[in-house]
Each structure stands twice: as structure tokens, then as C-alpha cells.
Amino acid sequence: xxxxxxLLATGLGLGGxxxxxxxxxxxxxxxxxxxxxxxxxxLTLGAFVGLAAGNLVGAGTWGGLLLGLVVGALTGAAAATxxxxxxxxxxxxxxxxxxxxxxxxxxxxxALFEGIWGPNPRNVTRPGWLASTTDVLGxxxxxxxxxxxxxxxxxxxxxxxxxxxxxxxxxxxAGVENRxxxxxxxxxxxxxxxxxxxxxxxxxxxxxxLATQSLNYVSPHMxxxxxxFAFIVTVIGGMGSLTGAAVASVVVAVLQQxxxxxxxxxxxxxxxxxxxxxxxxRPSGLLGRPA
Amino acid sequence: MxxxxxxxxALGTLVLLACLPLLxxxxxxxxPGYTYEPGSLQLLALxxxxxxxxxxxxxLFGLAGLMSFGHALYFAAGTYGLAIVLDRTDVPLLPxxxxxxxxxxxxxxxxxxxxxxxxxxxxxxxxLAFAQAGNVLVxxxxxxxxxxxxxxxxxxxxxxxxxxxxxxxxxxYWLALAVLVLVYLVVLWIERSRAGHMAAAVRENEVRVRxxxxxxxxxxxxxxxxxxxxxxxxxxAYLLLQSGASPATSTAxxxxxxxxxxxxxxxxxxxxxxxxxxxxxxxxxRLAELAHSxxxxxxxxxxxxxxxxxxxxxxxCFILVVIFLPGGLAGAAERLAARRRPVPExxxx
Numbered sequence: 164x165x166x167x168x169x170l171l172a173t174g175l176g177l178g179g180x181x182x183x184x185x186x187x188x189x190x191x192x193x194x195x196x197x198x199x200x201x202x203x204x205x206l207t208l209g210a211f212v213g214l215a216a217g218n219l220v221g222a223g224t225w226g227g228l229l230l231g232l233v234v235g236a237l238t239g240a241a242a243a244t245x246x247x248x249x250x251x252x253x254x255x256x257x258x259x260x261x262x263x264x265x266x267x268x269x270x271x272x273x274a275l276f277e278g279i280w281g282p283n284p285r286n287v288t289r290p291g292w293l294a295s296t297t298d299v300l301g302x303x304x305x306x307x308x309x310x311x312x313x314x315x316x317x318x319x320x321x322x323x324x325x326x327x328x329x330x331x332x333x334x335x336x337a338g339v340e341n342r343x344x345x346x347x348x349x350x351x352x353x354x355x356x357x358x359x360x361x362x363x364x365x366x367x368x369x370x371x372x373l374a375t376q377s378l379n380y381v382s383p384h385m386x387x388x389x390x391x392f393a394f395i396v397t398v399i400g401g402m403g404s405l406t407g408a409a410v411a412s413v414v415v416a417v418l419q420q421x422x423x424x425x426x427x428x429x430x431x432x433x434x435x436x437x438x439x440x441x442x443x444x445r446p447s448g449l450l451g452r453p454a
Numbered sequence: 455m456x457x458x459x460x461x462x463x464a465l466g467t468l469v470l471l472a473c474l475p476l477l478x479x480x481x482x483x484x485x486p487g488y489t490y491e492p493g494s495l496q497l498l499a500l501x502x503x504x505x506x507x508x509x510x511x512x513x514l515f516g517l518a519g520l521m522s523f524g525h526a527l528y529f530a531a532g533t534y535g536l537a538i539v540l541d542r543t544d545v546p547l548l549p550x551x552x553x554x555x556x557x558x559x560x561x562x563x564x565x566x567x568x569x570x571x572x573x574x575x576x577x578x579x580x581x582l583a584f585a586q587a588g589n590v591l592v593x594x595x596x597x598x599x600x601x602x603x604x605x606x607x608x609x610x611x612x613x614x615x616x617x618x619x620x621x622x623x624x625x626x627y628w629l630a631l632a633v634l635v636l637v638y639l640v641v642l643w644i645e646r647s648r649a650g651h652m653a654a655a656v657r658e659n660e661v662r663v664r665x666x667x668x669x670x671x672x673x674x675x676x677x678x679x680x681x682x683x684x685x686x687x688x689x690x691a692y693l694l695l696q697s698g699a700s701p702a703t704s705t706a707x708x709x710x711x712x713x714x715x716x717x718x719x720x721x722x723x724x725x726x727x728x729x730x731x732x733x734x735x736x737x738x739x740r741l742a743e744l745a746h747s748x749x750x751x752x753x754x755x756x757x758x759x760x761x762x763x764x765x766x767x768x769x770x771c772f773i774l775v776v777i778f779l780p781g782g783l784a785g786a787a788e789r790l791a792a793r794r795r796p797v798p799e800x801x802x803x
Binding site for chain 1: 521568569571572575576578579580582583584586587590591594706707710711713714717759760762763764765766768769770772773776777780
């Protein structure tokens, strides 16, 4: 019983991380039809810069972590905005080329990060509470899981509120629904593109700093490994659906944890099987609109 | 007339390439030594195999418009499949290769049948996921089968002696060249066949193909399986050339580099894929050497770090080509040729 609770809790925590990456991917795809391969690089950059900022205050302190999270999110947002303005916008509406540019960017930036920070993972110092566990119904749940779930929930709530109650949110929702119509009504939808990229980048940067706390290391490749699962989550949830991404993040992560424990470390394979199954039954994903 | 000349030119180039191991030509800046030396032949053979692989990707992406991020899976199926069969059984090379090819085709059929249920970006992601599963399997080393991160060395017992060892690099070179020619001819044949025309039609307008009674799903599946089986063949030759299988060839990044090559050369152009692959392979090797040279080590960090990462330079080049050179190298060459050619009378609009 306690094992099951532990697996569910760590699964939820991992799901929170997946969601932080997948939410941006899903929003960007929904609005612009661009699959952003460079999203993992936003995450890695956010993690490195955020940690460096945190270390200025003090490695392993709450103040440092808090500053790191803020700086990480801002770095991710800045990198994403620069990418949108400099690389994506000039290729307006040429989706394949836009994807190719993000592919090139991801290859180039990972190499650059390796050059700057070295190819090997570096250990990080965590606040004492995060490195320990809490007893929940007999299971010793790592405290990072709570933090990840909290962050995932806050970001989900924040993005949903932003989309529902602000004018820009309205434009973005309308743009996902029918971009041509929004443009025809005289609204500059391109500003919404930049905004969506910034929001997605911020979530990824935040996820990067959080991932360093859960994994206890930071490496130039952490973005790429999380990105692949975020892709899977996005497809299972339905491309462009935020709620779908949230549900799929939890399902995928929990399933992965369970399979890793009960089925001889086959979590990654089970997830791919789940993806195949979902596509066979519902090609547009769990909550995606039928194509 | 023009066609005969092209054919003769291609044949001449081929004969020249086939004779390279017998000649002592220095190609400074490109090859590490004279053309007959094993080091140079190894690099050239790698170029030919990469070009053959890029051609198989061209079949998917350039002809059928299918952006797959999982092409590495079938290449790895070739390298690892053959390595495992040779390692675990006493089957000689050719039957083993046939066995692996059948396995690769079956794998491609199953994965293709599932992933072609979705189109566009979703298709790309699903193929990526399957390739990732393959990568995980290879790295996990279930039952000591794949050697994990270390990779798997070629078991030479079943391989003819003429294909083993540094002394026989020239035979491997010829093998690689033969594979490239074979793949090129097969790709040419597919493109000219009914299935090829159908695939191009599906790429341009799938709905229309369905309306006139074609079956886009089946067409795409055929092209997908053909491209994957070519990749498996190239993978097997790669195993012989590198005398081992490495997990790096099963990663998503490996597929992405194929995409980079095809786009560099020009999407939709056979020659573009070949030139892109050769250029990429040579640049990758040369830039790695540049990274470790003294000239770079003496530079300030702002210049030294980017210059010592070949992938950074290649990625940046790639972005520049996508933005400023649509159509890649083939497109640029075509535009140049069109500018030189005098405009026929009456054709000027």
C-alpha cells in the first residue's frame, strides 16, 4: 500500500514537470501550428541561469531557490521571445521551415551549453527540506514531488485564468479557434504569438529549475530528455488542448512510475505503447478536436 | 543528347570514385591523407553510407512529404540486428543480412501502420516516440543483448575475411560505394514508378488523391516501409564499416542530423540529399579537428567556446540555410544556372 502511494505521489510530481514543458508546447502548437523543438533548450537555459542566480544569494537556501525560480522563468521567457521574434516570425506561416529552424536551434544550443558548462551533469545543492521526505500514510514521499505538483497546479491555474479573464487570453483562444477570422477582425494576432511563446518559455524555464531540484543535477541534456516525454504528453492529450496536456501529464507520469516498479523498468516503453493505443482509438488525442 | 551527357558524366564520376583506393591523390583540407590511405577511405566510405541513408530519408521527406523523426530506428535495426545475429548465432553474413532485412521490414510495417494514422506534426512526434522506445531498449541492454552505452562490437566469425580489419578498408569502401549506388538506383526507380508519382501526389494534395480514387494511406505506408528497409540495408553496411554498433545511431538527434543533411542539400532533390550528406559528414569531421587545434585554443572564451562545438556551427549554418536559402544547395544551384541560361525568345513574361 505504502509503495503504491509513493509511486502515485512521485508520479504526480513528475507529471507536474511534464506539464510545465507540455503546456507551452501545446499552446504554441494550438495557436501557431509550430512544433517547438527548441523548448527543451529554454528549459536547460532557464535551469542553468536560474541556478547561477540562486547561488549568488546562497546555494541550498529558500531565498536562493525562489530567486532561481523567478530568474529561470524570466530567462526562459526571454529566450522564447527572442526565438519567436528573430527566427519564427520571419518565416511567417511556413510551418515546416519554422519547425526546421527550431530543430537547428535545439542542436546548436545544446552544443553551446556543452561548450559553456561542460557535457557532464553537475550536482546541485538543495534546501534541506527538499532533499528529505515526508511521511504520507506510511510512504516516504520526496518533498520535491509536492513542490512540482504545486508548481504544475499554479501554472495550470495561472494560464487558464490568463486565457479566460484577460483580453490577450481572449485573443489567443480566438486565434486557436480560427486565426484567419481574428486577423480579419483587425486584431494583430502576431503579438499574441510572441506572448504565447513567452508564456511557454517561462513555464519551461520554471520547469528547468524545478527539474534540477528533483533530479539533483543540472546538465545540458536535461531539456532534451524531458522534451521527448512532453511531446508524447502533448500528442496523447490532444495537440493544442491545455487541459488535455494536464490530464495526459499525470496519466503518463503515473503510468511510467508504476510500470518502472511493477513491470521491470519498462516505464518508457509502456508510455510509447499508450501513445500507440491512444492514436489507434482516438487519432486526435484524449481531448483534442477531431481533425 | 543532354540526357546521354548526364548519364556519361555520372558514370565517369562513379568510375573515378571506384578508382580512388588505387590512386594517391591528396585532397588537403578534406581528407586526412592520400586517397588510398585507410583513414581517408574510412571517411569517404562514411560519406557514401551517410549519403545513402540521407537518400532513404529523402524518399520519406522529399518525395512523400512525411517528416519522420524516427528514421534512426530502422538504421539502428540494421546495425544492431545484424550485430546481434552475428554475435549470437553461427549464421553466415548474407543469410543473416537477409534475416535482419526481413525483421526491419516487419518493424517498419507495424510502426508505419500505427503512426500513419495521424498526419503532419503528430506523425513526426509519434515516429519520434517509437524511435525513442528503440533507443531506450538499446541502452537498457536487456539480457546483455545490445551492450548498453558501450555499444556492440562486430563478431567477425561469420564475416568474410575480405571485409574485416584496417587492411581491407578498401573493400569496405567499395561496399559502401556499392550501397550508395544501389540505394540511389532504388530511389530513382521508386520515384519514377506509379507508387512514386502517387506519393508525390499525396504530398501535394491528399484530399484530391482520395477523391480521384487513390489510397493515400496505403501509398504512404509503401513509401515508409521502402525507406525504412533501405535504412536497414545501410545500417548493416555501417556495422561492417565501423565494426560495431553504437547507441548514438539510435537517438532522435541522429534522425535530426539526417533532416539537416536533406534540408541543407535541398528538399526534394536526390543530388541535394547526397551532397548535403557528404558535406555534413566532412564538415563534422573537419570542424571537430578545428575544435582541437591550437589556433582555436588560443582564442578568447567568447570565440573559443562556439568554435570548439562542431554541432553549434552546423546548427547555425542550418538555421541560416533554412531562412536565407530556401531550396538548400540544390535550389541555389538551380537559381544560378537559371540566371546564366539565356532566356528563350517569347518565353520572357
